[in-house]
Structures are given as structure tokens and as C-alpha cells.
Amino acid sequence: MASAAEQLASNLNWGAIGRATELKKRLWFTLGALVVFRFGAYIPVPGVDPAALAEIFAQNAGGIAGLLDVFSGGSIGRMSILALSIMPYISASIIMQILTTVVPTLEALKKEGEAGRKKINQYTRYGTVILAAFQAYAISAGLESQIATAGPVVIDPGVFFRFVTVVTLVGGTLFLMWLGEQITARGVGNGISLIIFAGIVAALPGALIQTLELGRTGALSALFIIALIVGVAAVVAVVVFVETAQRRIVVQYPKRQVGNRMYGGEASHLPLKINTAGVIPPIFASSLLLFPATIASFQGNTGEAGWVQWIATWLGHGQPLYLLSYVGLIVFFCFFYTTVVFNPVDTADNLKKNGGFVPGIRPGKNTAEYLEYILNRLTAVGALYLSAVCILPELLIARGGVPFYFGGTSLLIVVSVTLDTVTQVQSHLLAHQYEGLIKKARLRGKAR
Template sequence: MLSAFARVFKSPDLRKKLLFTLGLIIIYRLGSHVPIPGVSYQNVQTCVDSASDSGGLLGLVNLFSGGALLQITVFALGILPYITASIILQLLTVVIPRLDALKKEGASGQAKITQYTRYLTVALAVLQGTGLVATARSGSLFPNCSVASDIVPNDSILTTAVMVLTVTAGTACVMWMGELITDRGIGNGMSMLIFISIASTLPGALWTVKQEGKIADGWLAFLSVILIGFVMVALVVFVEQAQRRVPVQYAKRVIGRKSYGGTATYIPLKINQAGVVPVIFASSILYVPALIAQFADPTAPWAVWITQNLVKGDHPYYVAAYFLLTVFFAFFYVAITFNPDEVADNIKQAGGFIPGIRAGRPTAGYLRYVLNRLTWPGSLYLGLIALVPTVAFASYGGANQLTGTSILIIVSVGLETVKQINSQIEQQSYEGFLR
């Protein structure tokens, strides 16, 4: 490990990329602590100190923003509007022929889709920023805080517009920094910012476990949570690295005096083909009933039932609904992102075939069969990894940030970043050998 770090800093190109990434990360973390205009910073800190767990989509946004949401800072929304916009565009690609045609055009089409994603990100940031400001003004952001209604002292239209504009500009700035890291830094910029946001909340969450643990010895709770976290990290690494390699053989062709093909390769199908997207979908869907109940009559029977059963993360109904939705969206997302018919056609056009399987429709059927067999354990794994830590940590007070989603994202992004660094180190070694 130390030798790898030494090799990174010995390479001028890698050292420049690493320092550039670290610089943008520092700016991102500083912006996460700058409050927006029109907010009473003292009242916000009072409510944050007495705040309990924020479940649903609100907790997810707070997690992805590194705690900046509840602080109501410039980067309060974080990168989640961009993630949502990317997922929406990816889903619309299956429905809208124009987007599907752009996707097949290559780099130029992808650039156009990226531009649409930026526009949609800004629109979603305006909507979510308006909701955040309205929630903060009504006092619903901190329902158990006595000064929650005084967080925004001035409720004029101009102040509200400035607050929404500031939050939207912060989201656009975060999106720009993420793209800069992708182009000039190390790793995927958006994933890196999410990684930093989640990782920044872990030390405070672990220390809160030690101070407010529900079991007698705080240090015992602290060490127990760390042990559970290591077990979950090992499980995530094992599953994220696991893949089914479907062999593909290409026929040998002779054109003129040269021969082409005759090689063997494989199609890597991961067990968790959907990544963390199903968890985000499930959290978003479960937040809708809670959001409707929040603005409805609190004494209505259906609103009371939703508040009692579909808001707390450790309630059996919430756990069951979360698990089932995660499994469903895992199958749904894999079905729209991996097209066996298209893959089978590409293999056939390149003169390839899967040994023992005829080219064309039988190949597509075989790929669909293998993918379904892999998605079942992958979806169950996602459901368990999203719920087991949450339920397990419910017995330890203050472990609200130590969710399965955070562990999954941290490990996945860490593995991908290490792979990219290693590939660039090997590339530098080959270039030196050739020189």
C-alpha cells in the first residue's frame, strides 16, 4: 500500500491529478458549512444539536450532502439532484426514441444527453430548494425543536427567492466540480463527492454511538458497531467483486493475407448489476406517503397510520416495504439498463457466439436467463445490506448515519477509485518501458 502511494506521488501527472482532486474536495467541504442568506445560524445549530434521525428521502439527501441539508448551507442539496436527473434521463432513454437515438450516436450523442441532464438538474434543484425553504420556514424540518419556526425570521418573497437561488447555484457548482474531477482529477467526480459527503459524517456518528449508546458501556457499543461495520464491508467487497463471466468465442476470418478473430473473451455480469440505484428509488417512493401526510390533516386516520408505520426506519412495516421495493427496483433497473437482444445482435454482427448456444435469439434468451438468475441474489443482497445495519444499529443510539446505503456507496466508490489509480500507475509504467 505504501509503495503504491509512493508511486502515485512520484508520477508528476498522477500527483497533479491527486492534488487537484483534493483541492476541489476541500472547497466542497467548506461550502457545506457556509449558511445561505436569510437563515438564523444560531437557531439552526440549536435545532441540529437536538435533532433526531431523519428518515426517508430527507435522511438520504442529508446523507449525500454530508450533513449540509440540516445545516441549510449553500451545498444543502449536494449532488442528489444530479443523480436523480441522471436516473430519469436513463429511464427516459428506453421510452423516448429521440434519446435512444442520441445514446447510439456515440460521444456526440452522449454529450447532448449530458447537457439535458444538466438542465434537468437545475430544474430539480429549484423544486427541491423551494421544498427545503418551505419546510424550513414551516418548522417541519426540525419537528421536535422549540425554535424551528424561527429558523427563517424573514418570510418575504425576496428573501425566499434569494434562498432558493442560492441553493440552486450551490447545486450547479457541485455538479461543475464533479465534472472537473472526472475530467482532470482521479476517479468519477460525482461518486467521489458522494464518498466524501458520507465519509465526513462517519466519525461524528461513531462518537455519538459512544456517548449516547443505549447499552450500559459506551465503548462496548462503539466497538460493536465498528465490528458490524467491518463485517458489512467484507460482505460488500465480496459481492461487488463477484461476477459471472459468460464466454464468447469469435470465429476466425481471413481477409486478403490477414486473419481476424479467432479470439476468446467474456461478458462480465455482476451479481449486483444495479448498484445502489434501487435503494435510492425505494427510499424516494417510501418518502412520498410521509410527504403527503405531512401536509394533510394530522388527525386523519390514514395520516396517523402513515406517521406511525411508514416513517420510522426500524418499524416492521417500513422494513418490509423497503425490502420489497428494493428487490422490485433491482429487477426493474437491470431490465432497462441491460438489453440481452442488443448484446446478442452485437455479438452476432461481430462474428461471435457463446459456446453451445446458437447466435441470435437463443443467445439473447440465454443471457436473459443468466441475468435473472444473478439478479435474484443481487436484489436480496441489496435489500439485506440496506436494512440489516439500520435494524442492527437501532439498538445503539446515534448510529443514524451508519446505514447499509452509506457502507455500500463508500466501499463501491473506494474499489472503483483504487482500480482507476492502479490502471493509471500501470499505464505510466508501460510508457516508461516504451521510452
């Protein structure tokens, strides 16, 4: 069976999509949902002056607002109804994953199977509403305090504006959460990841035009732009190679006799990715480091200065302290989040319950220690890889004035989601080919 699957997978071609009716429906549904998401990104929040907002955002683009604007596809810069994007849901999901490892009640729910997962998902949705409401209120209060040369950002500040903004932004986040779940169930790939992917990709043409414009005006040399394109291609190649790389640990299952037949005895493997944590470490590290810059920019508007301003100066893009802190936080979150998503003890117990064992390693505690040893080595390599991919673009952004959209986190998300989506499409094509083989076998059986 495995050899047949590998043979079919090697013969997959994109021309088969035209014959896969179910896959075409899923692709069209995914495309339509992403188009709806992009339309929503241009519907503004009521009561905001676009000209004044654009001026204020241009001043604060180097802070966390610029980072979040990347993930929201420009929705924050336009202050659309989808300005919060899907980030509150992602934050709530990460918090719930962490809590399931430290709270016994949630850990027990996680082990209950489908019913427990549904309960945890419900708690995640409640957390999303709370985080989104908190962030929306902070945004509304922050907008009321901003005054540009064109006038105040909020046309009519007050309780009514804050209420409308909170309801609108929370509703936008919940809509995207629902849309992402629909894409996952009825479309292709992970819906939440595809929404972030669509936001980044939608802004890439503008970033490319901005870069070429800098070259036309002489701010960037033609040689630098060519080197930038080559560098981006090289980073993409490295990301593809590392994200698809695996350390396969051989798992052997013993033979057992049932009646007159022997079952089992086959060897399988346990795949461990080099970068188990994914894009979570750079996202968290960037957010933490950009908070001082964002707070300092708001203080600058009010004419105040203090220790936050001093920290923001030393933690600016390209500064040595910023780069060192960025690498340190990425390494920390790589190891921390890996322990959250992969538990060697649980994996070893599951192997033991199913009769599997790693050759040369005793089941149980010894297997867990062996898996933890391998995982720590892989995580160290993955942390170095993430640090290199994220630091090089940071230097380009700081020293070369390259737009934020060419950052390492953006490239990681785009490449990772693309690989995942292609894998999903190949899985559906493989299932379609299996269905075709089954139908042919049935027709031959009837003909006989």
C-alpha cells in the same frame, strides 16, 4: 499483450505513485476539489436562524431529511448553499436513463455515439435545474412554516427570501455538478460519486463520536459497540466481495484469413456483475419510504394528524411493515434499473455484428434470451444481497439508536466508490508503467 498487462498489474505498488507525475497531479486536483466542496458545505443560506434550524432538524432527522443529510455531508442540517448536494443531478440522470428506454427519439440519440451522448447530457443538465429549483422552492416554503422554541427558522420570510434561497441552492447544485465533471476529467474516478463519498466520510467521525458518547452515558453497552464495529467490518467485507464478483460468459470469435495470415479465433469473456444496479435501489427505496415520515413530522408541528401520521407510524424504522416494504422496493428497483442499464438484445446484436458468439448458443435471439436468463439469476442474488446489507443496519438504527451514518446505503456508497477509485489509480499506474517501457524500448532502439 493480455499476459503482460496482468503481470504489470500484479506488480503495481503504491510507491510508484511518486514517480507518476500525471497521476500525482490528478490526485492533488481531486483532493483540492473535495476540500472546496467541504468548505462550501459550511456557508449558510442567508436569512436562516441556525439555532432554530438545528432544533427543527433534530425533530425531523428520522425522515428523508436525515437520509439526504447523509449524502450532503451535513449540509442540510446547517442549510448551507450546498444543501441540495448533487442529488438533483443524480435524479435527473436516472430519469434520463429511464426515458432513453421508452422514448424513441432519446433512444435514437443514445445510438448516435458521442454527439448523441452530449445532447442527452445537455438535457440532463436542464432537468437538474428544474428539479433543483422545485426542491429549493419547497425547502424555502417549508422553512418559512417552521417555528421552534427559539423562534421562527426564517428571520424575514417573504418573496425575497424564497427567491434568494432558490437562486442560492440551485447555484450550489450547478457548482457541484460542474465540480464533479472537472474531477472526472482532470482528477481520479467518478467526480459525482466522489462528492457523495466525501460528504459521507466527512460525517463518519462525528457519528463514531456520537456512538462512543452513547456508550459512555450507558445508552449503549460496550459489548453492543464492539459487536457493531465487528458487524460493520463484516458488512464491508461482504460488500467488497460481492461488488468485485463477476459472472464471466465466454465469447468466441471465429478465425478469418486475410492474405496468407489467419486472424481471430481468440476467446474473450463478457463480465456480468452480481449487483448491476449498484446503490440506486436502496436510495430510491429509502426515499419513498421516508416521505410519509417527513410529511408527518411537518404535520406534527402544526398540530394536525391524519392518515399520513398513521402511515408514518407503521412505516417507522424497525417496524415489520417498513422492513417488508423496504425489501420489496429494493427487489423491484434492482430488476427495474438492471433492465435500464443493461439490454441483452443490444448486447447480442453487438456480438453478432462483430462476429462473436457464446459457445453452444446460436447468435441473435437465442443469445439475447441466454443473457437475459443469466442476468435475471444474478439480479435475484444481487437483490437478496442488497436487502440483507440494508436491513441489518436498519434494525441497528431502530433498536439500538445507532446514528444514521452506519446505514447500509452509506456503507455501500463508501465501499463502492473506494473500489472504483482504487481501480482508476491502478489504471493510471499501469499506463505510467507502459509509458516507461515504451521509452526504454525507444532508447534501446536509438542506441543500436
